Amino acid sequence: MKSEHNRKSLNWAKHQKRWFGKWHLYLGIIAGAIVAFVGVTGSILVFQDEIDRALNPNLFEVIAHKQKMPVEEIVPLVKKNYPKLKIDYLMLNNFKNPNEAYSVMNLKTGEETFINPYTGKIGGKRIHTSSFIHIVTELHRTLLIPVAGRYICGLASLCLLILTISGLRLWLPKKWKQLKSVLTVRFSGSFKRQNYDWHNSLGFYSSPIVAILSLTGFSITFSTLVIPLLFVLSGKSPQGVAKLLGAKSAWHAQAVPLPLKEIVAASKEKMPNGYIGGIAFPADKTGAYRLDMVSGNLPKVGKREMLIIDQYTAQVLLNSRKDFPNVGNAYLSWLTPIHYGSFGGRPTQVIAIIAGLIPLALFITGFIIWWPRYKKQKKGKRKTNEAALDEVSEIPKVEKEPKPAKIKTQLPKLGRYFLIQFKLGLKYVLIIIPISFMMGALYGLPSGIIIQPAIFVMAFSCVMVCLNFICALLSEIFNILFLLPFKRGSHRVTRYFALSTAFFVCYLAVYMVLLNTGLAVF
Numbered sequence: 101m102k103s104e105h106n107r108k109s110l111n112w113a114k115h116q117k118r119w120f121g122k123w124h125l126y127l128g129i130i131a132g133a134i135v136a137f138v139g140v141t142g143s144i145l146v147f148q149d150e151i152d153r154a155l156n157p158n159l160f161e162v163i164a165h166k167q168k169m170p171v172e173e174i175v176p177l178v179k180k181n182y183p184k185l186k187i188d189y190l191m192l193n194n195f196k197n198p199n200e201a202y203s204v205m206n207l208k209t210g211e212e213t214f215i216n217p218y219t220g221k222i223g224g225k226r227i228h229t230s231s232f233i234h235i236v237t238e239l240h241r242t243l244l245i246p247v248a249g250r251y252i253c254g255l256a257s258l259c260l261l262i263l264t265i266s267g268l269r270l271w272l273p274k275k276w277k278q279l280k281s282v283l284t285v286r287f288s289g290s291f292k293r294q295n296y297d298w299h300n301s302l303g304f305y306s307s308p309i310v311a312i313l314s315l316t317g318f319s320i321t322f323s324t325l326v327i328p329l330l331f332v333l334s335g336k337s338p339q340g341v342a343k344l345l346g347a348k349s350a351w352h353a354q355a356v357p358l359p360l361k362e363i364v365a366a367s368k369e370k371m372p373n374g375y376i377g378g379i380a381f382p383a384d385k386t387g388a389y390r391l392d393m394v395s396g397n398l399p400k401v402g403k404r405e406m407l408i409i410d411q412y413t414a415q416v417l418l419n420s421r422k423d424f425p426n427v428g429n430a431y432l433s434w435l436t437p438i439h440y441g442s443f444g445g446r447p448t449q450v451i452a453i454i455a456g457l458i459p460l461a462l463f464i465t466g467f468i469i470w471w472p473r474y475k476k477q478k479k480g481k482r483k484t485n486e487a488a489l490d491e492v493s494e495i496p497k498v499e500k501e502p503k504p505a506k507i508k509t510q511l512p513k514l515g516r517y518f519l520i521q522f523k524l525g526l527k528y529v530l531i532i533i534p535i536s537f538m539m540g541a542l543y544g545l546p547s548g549i550i551i552q553p554a555i556f557v558m559a560f561s562c563v564m565v566c567l568n569f570i571c572a573l574l575s576e577i578f579n580i581l582f583l584l585p586f587k588r589g590s591h592r593v594t595r596y597f598a599l600s601t602a603f604f605v606c607y608l609a610v611y612m613v614l615l616n617t618g619l620a621v622f
Contacts, residue, residue, distance in 0.1 A: 124266040128466050131259040134243070136460040138256050141240035142313070143456030145233070146440050146449050152233040159214045159224040164198035168217040171376055172361035174202070177220040185213060185222075191378045192217075241321075254321025260314035260459060261564075267303045267462075292472075299465035302458060308539035309455040312557055316439035319431075319560055326563055327431065333566070333608070334425030334616060344424075347408050347417035348386040355412045357382075366414040367391050367407050371421065374405060382411045403433045427559050427615045434556050444547025451543065514580075517591060518598045525602025532603070533610060536561045555614055562611040565603045572600035 144151070153160045169177070171192065178185065189205040201223055202215040212228040215221070228234055242249030273282050283304065285297040319326045328338030349355075367376065374395035382388055389409045394402035408418035420432055437443035441452025540557035541550045576597035583589040 120266040120269045124263060124270055125470070127259045127263050127266075128463070129470070131256050131263075132459075132463040132466065134252065134256045135260045135263070136463040137243075138240055138253055138317075139260075139313075139456045139459035141236050142317075142440075143453045144236050145240055146442075146452045146456065148233045148237070148440075152231065155232055156226070159226060160201055161199050162201045162216050162218065162223060165218040168198070169220060170364075171379065172359075172364040174215065174217060174220050175360050178204070178215060181220065182222065187381055188383070189378060189380050192376060250321060254318055257314045257317035257321065261311055261318065263462075264303070264307050264311045264314065268307055271300055271304055292468075295465050295468050299462060299469060302461055302465070306455055306458040308542050309451055310458055312539055312543055312553075313439060313452065313455055315557070315560055315564065316435055319435060319563065320439060323431075325567075326560075327428070329563055329566060330427045330431060331425060333562070333611060334427060336425055344408075344418045347388055349382065349388045349410045349412055349417075350415075351385045351412065355385075357411045358414055362414050363389050363391075363409050363411070366409055366416060367393065370407060370416055370419055371395060371405060375402075377402070377404070387411065388417055405429070406432065425615075430556055430559060430615075434552065435560075438543070438553060438556060443553070444544055444549050447546035448543065448549075451546065514584075514594060518594055521595045521598035522602050525599035526606065528599070529603050529606040533558070533606060558607075559611060559615055562607040565600075565607040569600045569604035572597040 171190065175187070175190065179187070185204065186206045186208070187204050188207040191203045191205065200217075202217050204213045204215060205211075205228065206213075210227050210229040211225060212231075213225050214223045216223050238244055241253055243252060245252065271282060273279055282300055285301055286293055289297070327341050331338050331341055364376070367374070371393050374393040376391055377394040378392040380390035380392075389407075389411055391407040391409065393405040393407060395405060396403035406418065406420040407416055409416055420429060424432065434443060439452075441448040441450075536558050537554045540552075540554035543557075544550045544553040575593050579589050579593040579597075583593075
């Protein structure tokens with residue numbers, strides 16, 4: 101018995117014996133390297149536009165003249181001068197910069213052609229997929245692994261969120277008087293002590309921003325799951341998303357495509373205060389124009405909106421300003437700027453760069469903490485097993501006594517247990533909801549943009565809570581239908597379901613008040 105006790109005590113460090121400690125350890129070992137790599141590449145992409153332009157000044161820079169040609173004039177001119185040039189997407193890049201060239205994408209070949217916005221002449225070409233920034237982007241999003249890589253990175257973002265939450269739970273001191281010691285690094289201590297303090301301090305101070313980056317990263321990757329859920333939470337059919345985004349032009353045998361100037365005129369009528377940031381041209385006879393519009397001052401990169409227009413009638417088939425729910429516009433305008441820190445200009449970009457490097461620092465310091473313990477545990481196991489074998493060899497063989505009958509204990513009723521755990525969940529969620537707001541507010545504080553990021557984080561935290569509730573509900577249904585009848589049911593599953601239900605009810609209530617009553621408009 102003593103040997104068995106020693107063996108178990110060697111398996112886990114003191115802080116790892118509880119479930120959140122084991123989650124933190126396992127996820128750190130399994131996903132830590134991927135999370136760190138995704139974070140580093142994300143830090144590079146914070147200044148992706150500036151880096152791309154610095155590496156390719158001959159492509160992006162033009163000599164400014166009096167005024168750039170409007171898009172409805174330059175496209176016909178380019179098509180006339182270069183009839184073989186395939187235009188799938190026209191990007192106006194930074195349309196406010198007088199020295200910035202337009203670029204044309206051929207989606208089939210990946211060729212990117214740069215157009216002088218003053219003369220309509222080609223200034224240069226490149227294969228976009230071979231550019232440095234594109235490669236870094238693909239590494240960040242997919243690890244260059246076809247199909248599965250995208251979801252590996254998305255799940256890595258989820259792992260980072262769980263690591264952040266479980267790390268904070270491990271960090272919490274048992275007594276308030278110990279708070280100062282867990283918030284600072286003891287530079288007078290040994291290397292081992294300083295490394296441990298750095299791991300704790302970096303994890304704590306970076307946790308609000310790291311959690312936001314992981315939340316937005318997951319939402320970007322799993323957009324096909326997140327966007328329909330946003331529509332459902334706003335009282336709209338999830339099928340409406342596909343219907344809106346898949347809108348087709350009304351083609352018939354006599355249909356003639358309208359000139360681009362009429363498409364642009366229709367966009368100005370619907371969004372008079374907007375600028376065209378890019379145009380996706382119809383792919384075939386039933387295709388439609390998609391205009392990526394930019395308007396407003398928040399975020400600082402501009403509020404992104406979308407118009408889909410019939411190529412034959414100039415009828416607006418989708419206007420994101422009125423057809424998308426409020427949180428749908430938040431997704432369109434805020435998700436990517438918050439993920440890369442561009443919503444608040446340089447201050448938030450610097451914060452995003454630092455936050456992107458934090459997972460690497462935590463992975464290194466965490467590995468330094470874990471590896472000596474792992475070797476010690478492995479060595480201790482070997483010694484314990486040898487001692488146990490010696491003890492067994494010295495004990496004379498005796499006849500096995502019959503095992504005592506298992507005593508059946510009466511567990512509390514499921515409903516009553518659920519209510520107890522549900523009330524406990526309400527206590528937790530009343531603490532977590534203000535923290536969700538505070539996370540977004542702290543991120544935007546250096547740039548003076550506080551309310552929108554705070555509400556955005558709350559809204560997309562609600563999405564995660566809803567997804568978690570669905571998982572908990574399915575687990576509890578399986579527990580009740582297939583495990584409890586055979587006396588193999590687990591109250592841990594019921595506890596998970598009760599806590600998830602408490603979070604779901606409270607987050608959904610706050611979400612409805614903020615996003616569906618007009619108190620917050622994106």
